[in-house]
Amino acid sequence: MTNKKSYSRYFIIFQEDDKGFAIESDKPPTGYAKIENKNGRSKVTFYVQNLLVEKGPYTACLIDATKNPPVVAKLGNININENGMGETWWEFREDDIANTGHHIDRFNVACVLTQENLFPLSGQVGRENTNWKEKLLNLEREESEQKEEEKEEKEDTQEAKKFEEYEKAIKEAIKNIEKEHKEDIKNEDEDIKPSRQIKEGDFAKVFHNILKDLEEVKIETEFENTRWWKIPLERPYFEPKYMPYYCIIYHLLLAYPYINYLTWTRKSGYYYFGIKYDDDGEIDYVIYGIEGENNPKDQPFFGATGFRRWVGFQDKGMWVMVYNPWTGMII
Template sequence: MAHNKLYRNFIILQEDEKLQSPNGKVLSGYAKIEAKGDKCKVTFYAQNLKKEDEYSIVLICNKKDMKKIVDMGPIKVSDSGKGEAFKEYYVDNIAGLEFGYEKISGAGICKKGSSKAEFMLYGFMNGEKPQEGWKSSELIKCDDKNVNSKPKEYLKETKKETKKKEDGCGCKDRDNLSKEFEDYERSIEEETVDPNDFRVKGGTGDYFEGIAKGFSEVKGCFKEISYSKWYKIPVKDIEDMCNAKDVDKYTVVYYPMLNYYPYIIKHGHFMMGYKCDKKGNLKYLVYAIPGKKDKYDQPYVGKSGFVTWAKCKDDEEHGYWLMFYDYKTSKVVVPSK
C-alpha cells in the first residue's frame, strides 16, 4: 500500500564469520532501503570483493509469514574490488514477487554458483538477531518480467490515474520509475535538529543509537564540533576491549581501538562520537583518545589517523586526539576544519 511518509533503513553488511577473506582483505559494505509513496529503492555498496568472482545482491526475509532469500541479480565489481548496485521497485511488488518492503529483515551479497545462498556479507535491520537456520531459507529469484508492474490492489485504487500514465499492460518503463523516485527524493524537506540535543535519524540512527546503549553520554564536550553526540567508553583492562559477546558493539566500538590500548589505559577510557549534519543524518564515526596536545600523547604520531586535537569543554591543557571514520567507505578521513 502506498504511503506518503519517507521510510529509510541502513544496514551494515559484515563479513560472514566463517569466511576466508578474498585477497586477505576484510570485506565490508552497506545496504540502504528507501521507500516513499509507491516507490522503493534498494542500494548496495561493498569493497574488497574479488573482481574475477561473480556475486549477487540478496534481500533476506525472515518474518513469521515469510522466510525467503531473494536474489535480485548481479553486482558489478570494479578493478579495485568495489561493488555497487541499486534496484527500484513498487513498495508492494519487491523484486516482482508481489510482497511489500516491510517483509525485508536484512540484506547481503552472495557468491554465485550454488543452489543455496553462499553469503560473503550480510546484515540485519536495527541490529535484529535472526533465528538460527535462516541461511537455509529457500532461495528465490527476482521476477524480471514483473518488476515494473503495479500490484493489482494498487491498480484498482488508482485506475483513472494509471490509464493516463501507463500503457495497456499496466507497466511503466524503468527510466520513468527512476525519475519519479528521484523527484520524491528532491521533494523531501527535513527540519534541522537541536545541535546539542538530538537523535541520529533513520534506520542508520536506530542502529548506531542502539550500539551506544549502556555507555554514558557526555554533552557539551567538544563545542567546536557541532551536531555531534559523544559517549564515554570505560576501559579497565584489555579484556574489556576483547569481549565479543555483542558482535555489533565489539565491531563498531572496541575492535577499531584495540591497537590503541597503551594510550587508552593511561586514562581508563576513550570516547566515541557520532558526527551528523544539521538534519541529524550520520556522516562520520569519531574516536577520541585522551591526551595533551603533544607528540607523546598523539597515538602513533598521527600515522594512523589521529591528527586532530580538540580541547574538552574549557580545559586548555587536556583534551582528546580525534580520528574521523567514514563508515560508508570504511576509510579514515581528515576534516578540512
C-alpha cells in the first residue's frame, strides 16, 4: 500500500489596515496570503491589488503574535505592477520559515509592511483578534533602543581608545622626567634617596602644559590651595590624547572608568579638573568633579568608584573624586 502524501492549503484574507495606500479612493487595497504545505515544504503566496506602486516597496510578513515579543518572518518584497497588482511566492522548509526556526503552523498573522513601518494590508487566522500591532511596535521600540545603545557603546569605545593614548603620553612624560632628574639627584649626592623621584614642581609643569589652553575657573570649595579647570567633552582642533581625563587614574579596580562616566558628564558637556598643591608648588593630589545635584541619581555609581563627596559652589554643586597620582590610589 502506498502512503498518501500529506498536503494542506489555507488562505488568510487581507483587509485594509493603515490608510493612504489605495490606488483609487473608492477601491481599497485587498488581497490574500495562500499557504500550501506538502511533504515538509511550505509555499507562501501573497496576492495584492489596488496598492499605490510609488509608496512601495512592500514587504510580505508572517507573524506569530502569540509570542511576546512576537516572531516576525519577513519573506521578501512583493512585485507590484503599475496597476497596483502583485503576486509573489516563496518556498521554505515548513519548520523553518524565513530562517526564523519557526514552524509554519505557529504563524497566525499575515501582513504587508512598508519602509515606514505601516501596514496597508493585514489578516489573521481564525476569528480571535490579537493585538499584534501593539506587540510589534513594542518590539521595534526595543530594537531601536538596542541599536542606540550599541551606537553609544561604539562611540564610547572610540573615546576610550583616544583617552588611552593620553594615558600613555602622560606616563611616558613622567617616565622621562623621572629618568632625567634621577640622574641629577644621583650626581649631586649619591647618599640621598628622595621619596619622590620627580623634582619638586616638575610633575605640576607637565599638567600646566596640558591645561594651558583650557579655561581656568574660580571655584571656592573646602579644598585650599587648589586651581580648577573646566574640561569640555567636545573641542575642535584639540588632540584628545592631551586631555586630562579619567584615564590618568590607574587602579586595578577601575579599568577604563571614563567610558561609563560619560553618562554623567554628557548632561553638562564638561567636567571639572582640579589640582591641589603642596607648600612647594608640587601636585599634592588631583580632583575630578562631575556637576550634579546632591542626590543618588546624579552621583556616579552611587560613590562606588570614588565619587563619594558632594561639594557646593556658587549656585551649583558637583560630586568629586580625590586621587593621589603618586600612589595611584583614590583618597
